[in-house]
Amino acid sequence: MNWKHILTVIVFSALPLIAAAEDQENRTLAETGSAHYRFERLNLDSADGQRHYRLDIGIPRNPPAPAGYPVMYLLDGNNAVAELQEHWLAELNAGTPPLLVMIGYDIDGTYDGEQRTRDYTGATARAFLQVLETRIKPLIQAQYSVDRTRQTLWGHSFGGLFVLYALLEQPDAFQSWIAASASLWYQPITFDNGMALTAFPAGTTRSVRMVRGEREGRPPIAQFDGGSEQRRKEMQAVPNDANRLLAEHLATLPATEASYQQFNGRNHGQMFGTALHLGLRRAAGLPEQP
Template identity: 80%
Template sequence: MNWMKSLIVIVLGALPLLAIADHQETHPLAETGSAHYRFERLNIDSPDHQRHYRLDIGIPRSAPPASGYPVMYLLDGNNVMAEVQDDWLGELSAGAPPLLVMIGYDIDGTYDGEQRTRDYTGETSKAFLELILATIKPQVQARYSLDLKRQTLWGHSFGGLFTLYALLQRPEAFQTWIAASASLWYQPITYDNGMALTAFPAGTTRMVRLVKGEREGKPPIAQFDGGSEERRKAMSAVPKDANRLLAEHLAQLPGTEASYQPFNGRNHGQMFGTALHLGLRRAAGLPEQP
């Protein structure tokens, strides 16, 4: 079944690629820079030195407040750097512009479906979460003045799935969690564990935001079950409106502000930019819509 596994990775990789196809030729910030942010790059290896990550770090040109910059960690960092628009960054000066940590891969292009599938899903996501918490965050905190009471994790598609997985595993790690178009159908245990949760650790608070395009649907499960009837049944059992149902459940838990919003006319790919824009504004303490 190795060929089937490879096919699954390739097909899954094509899904969010639609989100950035129109931007791969321009890379506006990478080529022209930003009037509002300057950028630095930090390379990080996994503990076994087999995986190589690139952090593109956006630093507001304005001085940090006394409490430090809010900080926003963004998955699919190569894609974010290609998608983000300078006028979006300019809007953030009306609030508290966050330090941006775009977690990507040390590759020439903007997208690596195999690596993100490994990091964002399945058993190996535990190691990736540990890399973020034990290596990436400490290195960022050592270099910049940050407000550790205003930390955001943002992800789209498999990144949205990982964001919700991280929320359930380490709810104290961030205060704001933004999951866009989370592929809950692909990893049913995340949805099941979220719906079964009765409380987060006492003394913690969090804001959880789930968004999705109204034109999104669940892909044909038979393409992604690896030939396993058991897995097919589990994936099929995840409701089409799982993102909404999970948000409504989390909103009932003490210390949690959770919400869900569908976006008219948006498909899976289009939600990348939509969710990125609203996430930036929320991380800056601004209303999601300008």
């Protein structure tokens, strides 16, 4: 008996099963289905036709309240879809499950570094904020029942930086703002403008939640090749605890509830899932920790 031949046959016969198992493991809840949410996809192009956005919409299976669903807009939507966990969605039934609008790009992977840098940072962030306010939000409000008094904007890393930029630019656009691991070092003007702020528009209230991992750092600024020596100096001047300092300053402003939390043992990448879980519960009106 040729045992080598038999072993080879067994191994190669098992490969399709292994591949199928891995494929199943890598599929998102939008593909496999959820007992608590159903998913739809919308596509949206920028006005100039150069940018192609993918909106993955998570709709609670529970019917909306008379005022509509709370709505949570999530940046880096491709990765947000990939990170969603069924037991997280199950927890939301104890509160008011939000409509989830995961704003990504029409790509195969989870990240597009060039597009997210363009949309979330620098002078071009203003154009993306306009897309969000004048194209994406009206589209969602026209197709789904949403409570416009309970809107959350969530982002991580460059996405967290954009959340803070949008807060300073259009503070009435959302009622709840969640900035995770915001890369304030990359765009010093956002930190500087935030620390110089003395008040938001009167007559409105807002909640700002900022979180970061204990093991997070930032790239060596001396090696940064994305700008001038002056820009590198400005980036270096942003303190390492900028997220905490900004949150503490925002908390002193009228009609603003702002807080900061550091998560022990978490690095930058791990904070995506941690902050996503926290944000989902917060948007549902639940305590952040189950």
